[in-house]
Amino acid sequence: MPAQDTSATLQKYLSRAEKYAEEDPEGALNNLRKFWEVIVESLADEFEIERHPMKSTNDMFTSVRSRIPIRLGHYLEHIQRMGNFGSHWQGGIEPPTEDSLYCLWAATEVFQWRNPGPTEMPISSELEFIRVICDAVPCEYCNQGIGIECISGKGEQTGTDREHTVRKKEYAKYRRAFQKHYATTLVDCMHEMVADMNIQQGQFLTGNEIREWYDDKYPAYTETAINCHAYMMTTNLKTRLSHNLHDDREYDLFFSEDRKFRLYQPGIDPEPITHGTQ
Ligand SMILES: [Zn+2]
Numbered sequence: 001m002p003a004q005d006t007s008a009t010l011q012k013y014l015s016r017a018e019k020y021a022e023e024d025p026e027g028a029l030n031n032l033r034k035f036w037e038v039i040v041e042s043l044a045d046e047f048e049i050e051r052h053p054m055k056s057t058n059d060m061f062t063s064v065r066s067r068i069p070i071r072l073g074h075y076l077e078h079i080q081r082m083g084n085f086g087s088h089w090q091g092g093i094e095p096p097t098e099d100s101l102y103c104l105w106a107a108t109e110v111f112q113w114r115n116p117g118p119t120e121m122p123i124s125s126e127l128e129f130i131r132v133i134c135d136a137v138p139c140e141y142c143n144q145g146i147g148i149e150c151i152s153g154k155g156e157q158t159g160t161d162r163e164h165t166v167r168k169k170e171y172a173k174y175r176r177a178f179q180k181h182y183a184t185t186l187v188d189c190m191h192e193m194v195a196d197m198n199i200q201q202g203q204f205l206t207g208n209e210i211r212e213w214y215d216d217k218y219p220a221y222t223e224t225a226i227n228c229h230a231y232m233m234t235t236n237l238k239t240r241l242s243h244n245l246h247d248d249r250e251y252d253l254f255f256s257e258d259r260k261f262r263l264y265q266p267g268i269d270p271e272p273i274t275h276g277t278q
Pocket of ligand 1: 139140
């Protein structure tokens with residue numbers, strides 16, 4: 001298949017998987033399994049791996065995998081496994097949405113690697129970040145599915161923020177995976193925010209306002225990470241020193257006064273704090 005056709009075929013499976021990811025995880029995984037077949041075969045062609053009539057795509061994957069970046073090999077393996085589950089789902093259990101979303105994300109990463117460029121990730125624009133833990137991931141500890149709260153030993157619902165640790169960890173994973181959809185970094189986001197809010201010299205900004213902006217634009221970032229970056233990018237706060245400061249000046253964004261932030265004014269405000277500063 002010519003490269004262009006391959007890319008269109010892959011995109012077709014990705015958008016179908018995206019469409020099904022929430023409502024019909026099994027359907028999504030089946031499409032991702034097809035995505036997997038096409039991409040493994042196209043990579044095998046590219047690497048001129050000989051196609052043995054007796055060998056399946058699974059066999060080819062082993063040879064393909066040894067020639068691609070480790071991270072992507074891992075993603076492809078995961079899609080392969082989950083795809084197998086999708087078509088013969090074990091014990092009559094429906095695959096959880098979390099699995100289809102993760103596989104969709106992994107497949108998108110592989111697709112992006114094969115088709116670098118300014119094309120929008122099919123996943124980023126459509127999917128919304130899920131803010132409620134139990135709506136995002138199931139609990140492996142008390143076996144409650146997506147949308148159902150954890151159940152305590154006494155059989156009572158545990159309530160928000162009292163989910164089992166296992167589930168909280170899963171959610172943290174979901175959050176991190178989601179953050180990768182953002183084609184940016186927290187540091188770049190801070191600059192984007194200043195431009196977006198049209199912050200003028202001398203204008204003050206509270207921590208709350210910063211968090212609200214993120215909550216609207218980049219909800220997958222944690223409050224802690226946002227606070228931490230705001231402090232780190234403030235030239236007169238010692239928090240700067242607890243992080244590995246880059247030499248570039250993109251960290252010299254704010255100046256803190258009365259627990260608020262304003263833009264740092266080079267030449268007018270004191271030099272940014274460094275380890276040498278008294
Ligand atoms: Zn639980």
